[in-house]
Amino acid sequence: MNKILLIIGRxxxxxxxxxxxxxxxxxxxxxxTGFMGFLILMSQSxxxxxxxxxxxxxxxxxxxxxxxxxxxxxxSDEPLEAAVSTFVNRxxxxxxxxxxxxxxxxxxxxxxxYQKSPGFAFQTYIxxxxxxxxxxxxxxxxxxxxxxxxxSKMSVKLMLEKVNEKGGxxxxxxxxxxxxxxxxxxxxxxxxxxxxxFRSVMEEKTNRIVEVIVxxxxxFQLMLGKIIGVAVLGVIQFVIMGLITTVxxxxxxxxxxxxxxxxxxxxEAQQELVKKHGTNINLQALExxxxxxxxxxxxxxFEKINFTQVFICFVLYFIGGYLFYSSIMAAIGSAxxxxxxxxxxxxxxxxxLMIGYFISTKTMIDPDSSxxxxxxxxxxTSPIVMMSRITSGVPLWEIVLSLSLLFxxxxxxxxxxxxIYRTGILMYGKKTSWREIxxxxxxx
Amino acid sequence: xxxxxxVKDVTKRYSNHLALNNVSLEVAGQSVxxxxxxxxxxxxxxxxxxxxxxxxxxxxxxxxxxxxxEKHIERIGYLPEERGLYKKMTVAEQVMYLARLxxxxxxxxxxxxxxxxxxxxxxxxxxxxxxxxxxxxxxxVQFIVTVIxxxxxxxxxxxxxxxxxxxAQMIRNEIxxxxxxxxxxxxxxxNMGSVEEMCxxxxxxxxxxxxxxxxxxxxxxxxxxxxxxxxxxxxxMGFTHAMWTGxxxxxxxxxxxxxxxxxxxxxxxxPNHLLEVxxxxxxxxxxxxxxxxxxxxxIMKVNEGNSxxxxxxxxxx
Numbered sequence: 186m187n188k189i190l191l192i193i194g195r196x197x198x199x200x201x202x203x204x205x206x207x208x209x210x211x212x213x214x215x216x217x218t219g220f221m222g223f224l225i226l227m228s229q230s231x232x233x234x235x236x237x238x239x240x241x242x243x244x245x246x247x248x249x250x251x252x253x254x255x256x257x258x259x260x261s262d263e264p265l266e267a268a269v270s271t272f273v274n275r276x277x278x279x280x281x282x283x284x285x286x287x288x289x290x291x292x293x294x295x296x297x298x299y300q301k302s303p304g305f306a307f308q309t310y311i312x313x314x315x316x317x318x319x320x321x322x323x324x325x326x327x328x329x330x331x332x333x334x335x336x337s338k339m340s341v342k343l344m345l346e347k348v349n350e351k352g353g354x355x356x357x358x359x360x361x362x363x364x365x366x367x368x369x370x371x372x373x374x375x376x377x378x379x380x381x382x383f384r385s386v387m388e389e390k391t392n393r394i395v396e397v398i399v400x401x402x403x404x405f406q407l408m409l410g411k412i413i414g415v416a417v418l419g420v421i422q423f424v425i426m427g428l429i430t431t432v433x434x435x436x437x438x439x440x441x442x443x444x445x446x447x448x449x450x451x452x453e454a455q456q457e458l459v460k461k462h463g464t465n466i467n468l469q470a471l472e473x474x475x476x477x478x479x480x481x482x483x484x485x486x487f488e489k490i491n492f493t494q495v496f497i498c499f500v501l502y503f504i505g506g507y508l509f510y511s512s513i514m515a516a517i518g519s520a521x522x523x524x525x526x527x528x529x530x531x532x533x534x535x536x537x538l539m540i541g542y543f544i545s546t547k548t549m550i551d552p553d554s555s556x557x558x559x560x561x562x563x564x565x566t567s568p569i570v571m572m573s574r575i576t577s578g579v580p581l582w583e584i585v586l587s588l589s590l591l592f593x594x595x596x597x598x599x600x601x602x603x604x605i606y607r608t609g610i611l612m613y614g615k616k617t618s619w620r621e622i623x624x625x626x627x628x629x
Numbered sequence: 630x631x632x633x634x635x636v637k638d639v640t641k642r643y644s645n646h647l648a649l650n651n652v653s654l655e656v657a658g659q660s661v662x663x664x665x666x667x668x669x670x671x672x673x674x675x676x677x678x679x680x681x682x683x684x685x686x687x688x689x690x691x692x693x694x695x696x697x698x699e700k701h702i703e704r705i706g707y708l709p710e711e712r713g714l715y716k717k718m719t720v721a722e723q724v725m726y727l728a729r730l731x732x733x734x735x736x737x738x739x740x741x742x743x744x745x746x747x748x749x750x751x752x753x754x755x756x757x758x759x760x761x762x763x764x765x766x767x768x769x770v771q772f773i774v775t776v777i778x779x780x781x782x783x784x785x786x787x788x789x790x791x792x793x794x795x796x797a798q799m800i801r802n803e804i805x806x807x808x809x810x811x812x813x814x815x816x817x818x819x820n821m822g823s824v825e826e827m828c829x830x831x832x833x834x835x836x837x838x839x840x841x842x843x844x845x846x847x848x849x850x851x852x853x854x855x856x857x858x859x860x861x862x863x864x865x866m867g868f869t870h871a872m873w874t875g876x877x878x879x880x881x882x883x884x885x886x887x888x889x890x891x892x893x894x895x896x897x898x899x900p901n902h903l904l905e906v907x908x909x910x911x912x913x914x915x916x917x918x919x920x921x922x923x924x925x926x927x928i929m930k931v932n933e934g935n936s937x938x939x940x941x942x943x944x945x946x
Contacts, residue, residue, distance in 0.1 A: 392716060402702075
């Protein structure tokens, strides 16, 4: 046991001080949060004040086109040329010109003149408001009351409630995309650390240090020490990455997401009101969040995720899946002399992992299909597929079944891998085949 | 002398060939034992079994009277033929790691490491990475990690291959010194010169079987073939006639007026008889018996086993 500890220690030490490892550990969270921050910034960068000089030759928009907190509109009858040549000096950010023929539509019926790009959100806002006014104008022209149309339009919100075995219901986030991301992360980590074990084993073999070491410890101890060492390393990396990511995202969300969260709160409060008092009340108040509904939906789903459950499952499935695959990788590493020879052995190991990944894309669409069920139970794919469906509510017995199968089969693969490893590390020179490896299983 | 290692009827089979067939041998304590044999004879297989890297299919191994078991690992030091080190580790880390795997405590390992480094004048190299070391330097490190835990039994597989003459001599001296301090050394080699120089006892393996076993002196005596070399000045013709019935001429050689004959004495024809009959015809310059070298015996025995006949053997004095 003491010797396994020594091996684990060396394994961790040799990788921990590796420059690539350190950079990777620190850089990955920075990249992730940087990317998220970039997305948020992109969506918010438009929120600078816009002072718009409107030259409306149709007369349709005066007093009907609304501004908002960021957008102020000034209507003017001056000639377009004068406005365009002077708007910058008069502290306007852009000029909106509307042709008299706007109602007939067509390209060129309205133009926005600017010096600094006013941004996408602003354009969308102006466009949708104008469309709404033209739409209502046309309805009125045909003697249709816009309120009738408006009140007839009703968005149906589908609430998801899963009925569990006991007959009770539980609200589920059913956040398929989040599940897919955790599944993909699992895929990535299993592969990454599996390859680390593979390289470490092969390095010892090609270095020819292995025979010295197996004269001091049993080959199985060496293999196990290596696998556990890399696992510990993985956990260390998780923790560091997790901490940095948490700190950075918290920072990011307090900086940028505060506003949208308060908006979400008031939206939810209003939804409650609608539920209580029927549909006709306060629709206008709800309406002002129309363009944010998508964001709200994602946030709501996000808040419903049981992160503790996800985290515990992630750790358990990572350990199981990692041990399962890394023991196979250790066996392969012992059987080959160089990385270029290893392809024929690694590919068959990659295939089940890839299948798991593909099933997890299926989970997003149909989390309760039978292929997803079997994928999340069979050990070859279960770590990935189960993680991808964990947020859609998996009965406890399925998790227990799949975890016990996973851990039972990791014992089998480790035992088999030990037999291959023992012989493989001492085989030099000749190219190994699957047949050969099969024979090694039976050596004494 | 009591034996430190006994190998009893060990058989080891790999899927398509027999590596060891019923091999038995006994290694006396505090001696140097040579394990000889051509490539593929089964030497490394046997060594791996003694090191408990693999197990025998049948047969038993005893170490200091006990059946070989895990605890004995710490009493054995092994320098494999295919030897290497972790390239990225520093010399000190490496030695500490391997010493501790052999069961030394941290303090003890550190103490012995500095002793050895002092001995080999390597103190300045402790913090260097292995990949920065010259090959000879790496070999010294390899030797140190083999002996640092003061093993009772030292197994060296082709210890001189790849060593430069200076390092080889150093290792040779260390081996003998360790033996004199009480250790037993088994080494496998192709270098017959070192066998004669160092080994007390040898075993010869060929085609998975042990074909010869004994002390070097005894084996060489057993394979004496009554062959002599005589140098003389005088009439070669008369000389040949005189020895005609008693000896067979194997080889002759002339340089100026000095003739050198290699002869094999037949039946009861003794060296003195030979000298008596040839003295009248020549002036004898030298006369010695040719005892076969281990190299000759090795080649002869292996060829016998391979049933190749008619190879020429080179006798040396």
